[in-house]
Amino acid sequence: xxxxxxxxxxxxxxxxxxxxxxxxxxxxxxxxxxxxxxxxxxxxxxxxxxxxxxxxxxxxxxxxxxxxxxxxxxxxxxxxxxxxxxxxxxxxxxxxxxxxxxxxxxxxxxxxxxxxxxxxxxxxxxxxxxxxxxxxxxxxxxxxxxxxxxxxxxxxxxxxxxxxxxxxxxxxxxxxxxxxxxxxxxxxxxxxxxxxxxxxxxxxxxxxxxxxxxxxxxxxxxxxxxxxxxxxxxxxxxxxxxxxxxxxxxxxxxxxxxxxxxxxxxxxxxxxxxxxxxxxxxxxxxxxxxxxxxxxxxxxxxxxxxxxxxxxxxxxxxxxxxxxxxxxxxxxxxxxxxxxxxxxxxxxxxxxxxxxxxxxxxxxxxxxxxxxxxxxxxxxxxxxxxxxxxxxxxxxxxxxxxxxxxxxxxxxxxxxxxxxxxxxxxxxxxxxxxxxxxxxxxxxxxxxxxxxxxxxxxxxxxxxxxxxxxxxxxxxxxxxxxxxxxxxxxxxxxxxxxxxxxxxxxxxxxxxxxxxxxxxxxxxxxxxxxxxxxxxxxxxxxxxxxxxxxxxxxxxxxxxxxxxxxxxxxxxxxxxx
Numbered sequence: 001x002x003x004x005x006x007x008x009x010x011x012x013x014x015x016x017x018x019x020x021x022x023x024x025x026x027x028x029x030x031x032x033x034x035x036x037x038x039x040x041x042x043x044x045x046x047x048x049x050x051x052x053x054x055x056x057x058x059x060x061x062x063x064x065x066x067x068x069x070x071x072x073x074x075x076x077x078x079x080x081x082x083x084x085x086x087x088x089x090x091x092x093x094x095x096x097x098x099x100x101x102x103x104x105x106x107x108x109x110x111x112x113x114x115x116x117x118x119x120x121x122x123x124x125x126x127x128x129x130x131x132x133x134x135x136x137x138x139x140x141x142x143x144x145x146x147x148x149x150x151x152x153x154x155x156x157x158x159x160x161x162x163x164x165x166x167x168x169x170x171x172x173x174x175x176x177x178x179x180x181x182x183x184x185x186x187x188x189x190x191x192x193x194x195x196x197x198x199x200x201x202x203x204x205x206x207x208x209x210x211x212x213x214x215x216x217x218x219x220x221x222x223x224x225x226x227x228x229x230x231x232x233x234x235x236x237x238x239x240x241x242x243x244x245x246x247x248x249x250x251x252x253x254x255x256x257x258x259x260x261x262x263x264x265x266x267x268x269x270x271x272x273x274x275x276x277x278x279x280x281x282x283x284x285x286x287x288x289x290x291x292x293x294x295x296x297x298x299x300x301x302x303x304x305x306x307x308x309x310x311x312x313x314x315x316x317x318x319x320x321x322x323x324x325x326x327x328x329x330x331x332x333x334x335x336x337x338x339x340x341x342x343x344x345x346x347x348x349x350x351x352x353x354x355x356x357x358x359x360x361x362x363x364x365x366x367x368x369x370x371x372x373x374x375x376x377x378x379x380x381x382x383x384x385x386x387x388x389x390x391x392x393x394x395x396x397x398x399x400x401x402x403x404x405x406x407x408x409x410x411x412x413x414x415x416x417x418x419x420x421x422x423x424x425x426x427x428x429x430x431x432x433x434x435x436x437x438x439x440x441x442x443x444x445x446x447x448x449x450x451x452x453x454x455x456x457x458x459x460x461x462x463x464x465x466x467x468x469x470x471x472x473x474x475x476x477x478x479x480x481x482x483x484x485x486x487x488x489x490x491x492x493x494x495x496x497x498x499x500x501x502x503x504x505x506x507x508x509x510x511x512x513x514x515x516x517x518x519x520x521x522x523x524x525x526x527x528x529x530x531x532x533x534x535x536x537x538x539x540x541x542x543x544x545x546x547x548x549x550x551x552x553x554x555x556x557x558x559x560x561x562x563x564x565x566x567x568x569x570x571x572x573x574x575x576x577x
Contacts, residue, residue: 004085004092005066011088014052014065021072021205022299023256030511036072036299037061041329048507055504062503073205079105083206104174108238111167111175112201112209118161119149119199119212126150129198129217136268137348142275146200146247147209153196153218176211176233194231200246200267202232202239202285205296207249211239213267213285232286243292246270246283252300254280259302262358263289264343265309265317272347273307278358281307281343289321294328303331305361310337315371319389322364326396333361336370365390365406369413383414391425453533454494460526461498462509463519478527478577485531485571524577531575539568 015024015031024031024047035045035056044058055062061071069080085092123129123143129150133143151158159178163169169190172178176193183189197214204210211233233239245251247270255261262281264270273281284293297304304325308314318334325332335357337346346354368390376382390410397403407425411418464473473479473495482491498505513522542564549557 004090007090008084008088009052012065012084013049015047015049017065018047018054018068023259028511034298035059039328046507051506053503055507107171108175109208111162111171114162114165115158115177116147116149116201116209118158119151120147122152123148123150132217137272139275142271146271149199151194151197151199151214155191158192159190174236176236202244202246203249204244205249205252210244241285241287242290243296245293245296246285248282251280251282256300260305261297261301262305262307264307269343272344276347276351289324291324291328294324294330298330305333305335307335307343309342310339322393323396326393329398332364334364334367335361336367366409369409373413379415383416386410386414387424394425453530456526456530456533457494458498458505459509460523460530461495462505463513463523465506466509478523481577482527482531485575486534528575528577535568535572539565542568
């Protein structure tokens with residue numbers, strides 16, 4: 001019987017697996033996209049369905065569907081195996097399972113799932129909380145689809161429930177569900193983190209719960225007035241606020257299909273947008289937009305549409321988000337909402353108007369220029385504010401043509417000359433985003449530029465592999481003829497180095513020579529070019545050694561290298577494949 005790995009590979013196609021994370025386009029017999037492992041403008045990430053492998057020619061990451069899941073999700077092989085087995089419908093043998101409570105990650109997922117069920121059950125009993133959600137415009141289906149719940153106004157009800165089903169205090173604390181402190185008597189006191197709140201579970205990209213966001217709800221006499229409107233789960237082994245997006249697990253397929261992500265501020269915005277058909281909407285939870293969020297979005301989206309509240313706080317939040325987006329070189333547009341309204345309001349009361357606005361997003365810089373121009377009617381004051389608010393944004397843009405476009409917009413709005421704007425703009429220096437720094441770190445350890453000789457040999461060997469001679473290169477007539485012109489030890493060592501990069505070379509050769517009809521002619525041509533490069537280098541070395549021997553009057557060495565030059569020259573003249 002085949003192994004679980006083989007069964008999974010038989011049932012899943014690597015293109016489908018990777019497409020859930022990266023937007024791929026057809027490129028000959030392969031697929032191409034922007035690499036999810038480093039920041040890049042032009043896609044250098046290729047997936048080969050015929051060999052079920054992937055490779056990035058920018059950062060040299062590559063492998064099969066299992067290594068992809070390991071790297072993209074930051075999990076070990078056994079977890080990647082579970083993820084893909086579930087997707088393929090392959091049942092793992094006991095030795096591949098880990099149902100033991102010793103597996104902390106599994107237990108954390110389980111205790112959070114139990115908490116989700118507990119909160120859902122509590123909401124079903126709370127008519128006031130349900131009525132509030134219905135009045136906000138949510139349907140029963142949406143409430144169910146996103147597993148909304150309610151945390152009762154009780155200090156320990158969840159804690160006691162989790163105790164009763166076998167989860168110890170350590171796991172409850174680690175999951176961020178309860179808080180432990182010291183009472184007045186010096187004894188430990190345990191209480192629920194979330195109380196009297198409508199609960200919005202936060203799921204990872206695989207649909208597993210990792211945390212919660214809770215909105216305060218209850219009678220003013222029962223709920224303290226000074227508590228935060230929203231509180232979120234703390235940072236946990238499962239929940240990293242900087243790399244988790246609310247509703248991404250349901251939105252990712254629509255983001256990939258549309259090439260666009262709609263970023264909003266809150267959970268209610270997301271839910272109501274999904275409800276009216278804008279299913280590529282997502283939000284951050286408990287933090288501002290980060291590089292980590294943009295890395296996730298860039299895997300599937302070509303650009304982001306921001307639909308933030310049209311108030312001062314919303315505009316400030318949008319500007320902070322734009323700085324991060326510009327740093328990551330992510331194109332952004334803005335939905336200009338009516339003043340005082342948020343996406344949730346429009347989705348509930350005027351869905352057609354919101355959909356129309358979503359279909360006509362505006363350029364971000366133009367949007368901010370319009371906002372500032374309405375607020376500051378004096379041109380001199382406007383120019384000063386623009387330099388403070390917009391120039392730092394433009395400094396984060398890499399493309400000069402984009403900057404030139406925005407400079408013209410600023411000139412038209414402020415009545416300043418473009419030359420003066422350029423002079424002021426050039427005073428702002430920005431060193432680049434963290435994502436770009438990560439990319440530089442990835443690549444600084446890469447080997448120097450490969451020589452033409454090595455490149456030719458790599459392509460030659462790759463074509464021989466594609467000719468179904470993987471383990472029999474030495475049996476090929478062209479390879480045998482190579483040994484007429486090239487030292488056998490040199491050739492064997494060079495080929496050994498290539499073998500360790502087999503998948504990368506196969507993909508590269510497939511991309512370059514996929515349209516070639518006569519592969520044998522290419523093999524002979526590459527063999528000729530490689531032999532020529534090799535012999536020319538040998539002749540150059542022999543000539544240099546001959547000159548050194550002449551200078552030192554070493555006649556023995558002079559004879560040796562003179563003969564070497566003659567022999568190599570003769571081989572060059574005889575070169576033919």
